[in-house]
Amino acid sequence: MAMSNGEAEEMDSELSASMPLREPYLYQSYPSGMVRQRAYIFDGLGNFYNKEWDLAEGRGREFCWYHVELPKGNQKLSQSAQYLIGALCPPLKLQDILSLVSNGPFCGHVDGALVFRVNSPGPPSSDFTFRIAARVTEKSVITVSLGRVPRLGFSPMGQSLLSEIPSVENPSYSRGEQKERHGIVIKEHVLEFLLTMNHSEEADNPVPKSVSNLIVHIVDTHVDQLQDIVTKLEIELDSVELELDKGGFALKKQMLDDRRFPKIHVNLQRLLQMIAHGEQVFPRVKEKCSSKHWFASEDINSLEELIGRLRRLKENVGFIANRVTAIQAGLDSWQAEQINRKLYYLSFLSIIFLPLSIITGVFGMNVGGVPWTVQRNPDVKDGFRNVMLLCIGLLFLVLLCFIFPALYSHIAAWRRKSVMRRSWSLNRKSFLKRNLEPEIQQRGGYLRI
Structure with missing residues (x-):
């Protein structure tokens, strides 16, 4: 039975009114270089190769790793989520994206995959804001980090700076002539940077042979990153204490005006919060991975050792916080001493001028009978x-x-x-x-x- 055009339009309008409207997917394109993406495929025999960004899982003994580096800018958390949507959707859904980019500790199964994160709140541009999240399946791992994580990637062997015989940048002279040196030349600022590292370079990383090895590698690099920050703080505190011993009034006044140590204390509290997140998440990761048949038992022991390292690192950060508090207390006592010294000078001046003010007050009174004056009026002689x-x-x-x-x-x-x-x-x-x-x-x- 044929319907007229009016009845067809009426039925279409009723159907459209009964069905909810749904906006089409809009995939926003971001400028190149805003989000760094790296993809590797491992053959399970100790070899790895770069691959395309297709988010596909491995086959057989092969497994894949996809890593996204969010920019360390002043963007909002929603903007970071938009970056991940553009990089991982599809095949990932919005639920997966939110579980990776949200703040706070988390460990659980999302859409059949194990997801854990230790994202700390704070400005993304700060050196004390850390975010590392991972989505783990049997044949693939997807990780998200804020900025570059040291030692997270891999590079060909034989390109490590630490395997060279170095010489320092500063030339040595013997009788006015420069000696010739052999080997690679390391600049002074590069040497200072290497002293803050508690790990080797990416060229020395063993290539994982299973997904469990890769998870241990990711957690290990995260703990190393925190350890690097702690080591850098210790070196900075050593230099500051040396400057305070040699410095004078101007240096201490500048440190108090800049509020240097209260800022360091705030950064230490952020670092402690990040370590506390790791203490909550990584034991749960070990517990959930121990039930997986593809997770090796030696990797469970490695995770236990990393959790112990994290706890010792928390104690070390507590010691640094006590040092910062002691230095700040010393500066406060120095400032109080300076104020007391100035008050002492003012008190000394008041002691000098107090008798003069008493004398002028006594002889400036408007009463009769003041000594050594001509006030001889008998009515006010006793005033x-x-x-x-x-x-x-x-x-x-x-x-x-x-x-x-x-x-x-x-x-x-x-x-x-x-x-x-x-x-x-x-x-x-x-x-x-x-x-x-x-x-x-x-x-x-x-x-x-």
């Missing part, structure tokens, strides 16, 4: 004497007010001593009475003295 007596009375009253608390404390102490002496004598008499009553009864009621 100066009366005013001086009034001043002496007021002075005596003020001194009495100051002396009264001390006098009261002496009287109270004397009363307490008398009460204690009286109570002690009563206790002594009662004690003697209790001890001598049986002896008196034995002797027939008489006490021989």
Whole structure:
């Protein structure tokens, strides 16, 4: 049965009214270089290769790793989520994206995959804001980090700077002539940077042969990153203490004005919060991975060792916080000493000018009978004497007010001593009475003295 055009339009309008409207997917394109993406495929035999960004899982013994580096800018958390949506959707859904980019600790299964994160809140541009999240399946791992994580990637062997025989950048001279050196030349700032590293370079990383090895590698690099920050803080505190020992008034005043140590203390609290997140998440990761058949037992032991490292790192950060507090307390005491010294100078000046002000006040009074003047009016000849007596009375009253608390404390102490002496004598008499009553009864009621 054919329908007219009007009835068809009416039915279409009813259907469209009954069905909810859904906006089409809009995949926003971001500038190149905003989000760094790296993809690797491992053959399970100790070899790895770069691959395309297709988010596909491995086959057989192969497994894949996809890593996203979010920019360390002043973007909002929603903007970071938009970056991940553009990089991982599809095949990942919005639920997966939110579980990776949200702040706070988390470990659980999302859409059949194990997801854990230790994202700390704070400005993304700060060096003390860390975010590392991972989505793990049997044949693939997807990780998200804020900025570059040291030692997270892999590079061909034989390209490590630490395997070279170095020479320092500063030239040495012998009798005015420069000596020739062999080997690679390391600049001074590069050497200082290497001293803050508690790990080797990416060229020395063993290539994982399973997904469990890769998870241990990711957690290990995260702990190493935190350890690097702690080592850098220790070196900075050592240099600051050396400057304070050698520096003078200007340096200490500058440190107090810049609020340097309160800022370091705030950064330490952020670092402690991040370590606390790791202490909550990584034991749960170990517990959930121990039930997986593809997770090796030696990797479970490795995770246990990393958790122990994290706890020791927390104690070390606590020691650094105590050092910062001690240095700040020393600066505060120095500042209080400077203020007391200035007050001492002001008190010394007041001591000098106080007699002069008293003399000018006494002889500047508008009363009669002031000595060494011509005020001989008999009606007001006793005015100066009366005013001086009034001043002496007021002075005596003020001194009495100051002396009264001390006098009261002496009287109270004397009363307490008398009460204690009286109570002690009563206790002594009662004690003697209790001890001598049986002896008196034995002797027939008489006490021989």
